[in-house]
Amino acid sequence: MSKIFEYQFWHFCALVISITVFIFLAKYVEFFSVGSLYGINTLYWLALALFFPLAHQLYVAIVWRLELYKNYFSSRFGWKKSFLIYRLGFSALFGSRLIFIIFLAYANRGTLKVEPFWVYFLVAFIMPIVAYLFYSVKRYFTFGRAYGIDHFDKNYNVPYVKQGIFRFTNNGMYVFGLLILYIPALLLFSKVALVVALFNHLYIWVHYYATEKPDMKEIYGSTP
Secondary structure (H helix, E strand, C coil), X not given: CCCCCCCHHHHHHHHHHHHHHHHHHHHHCHHHHCCEECCEEHHHHHHHHHHHHHHHHHHHXXXXXXXXXXXXXXXXHCHHHHHHHHHHHHHHHHHHHHHHHHHHHHHCCCCCCCCHHHHHHHHHHHHHXXXXXXXXXXXXXXXXXXXXXXXXXXXXXXXXXXXXXXXXXXXXXXXXXXXXXXXXXXXXXXXXXXXXXXXXXXXXHHHHHHHHHHHHHHHHCCCC
């Protein structure tokens, strides 16, 4: 049982600190409450845009640990069906991270006072990186591995990938994957959405160090 909760104390601490910081920002930083969408104030869109990354990473941590150490789902439904159901939940939650940042950016649009040329330049710089990441995942890493198939299929044993974008970093999805969340924030010139995109990018490392890295050590005996 202790293995299931290994490093999750730090995950919980990061969650509490994140919520506390955003409550403070929402209360005392003026631009956090500027704007609305569909008659709903930016603060409510902010709450939703924060809920989904927190829920997503908690969902993955719970499923991965229960499956890795207890075979909790595969012992009941078989690993293939369990992995499929888990992937559906993962996709819905991950997609919601982007969807609600878009809603938030629309609600808070125009608060980022920056020369448009530099914003569009930055977006043009980000988009090819994100595209190359998705190409590299599809071609070399595989989406199954990205979802965490190695927690479900006990016979899965594939070497670490050193091709595509993974030539430059072992953690391509963590370094580059969340860049996609900055795009709506930048295009709609939203300060709050930009802050939430940055939060997503930082908070994903909590998942890596508290959940994925220890799990990789358990499954493969080492980490890249």
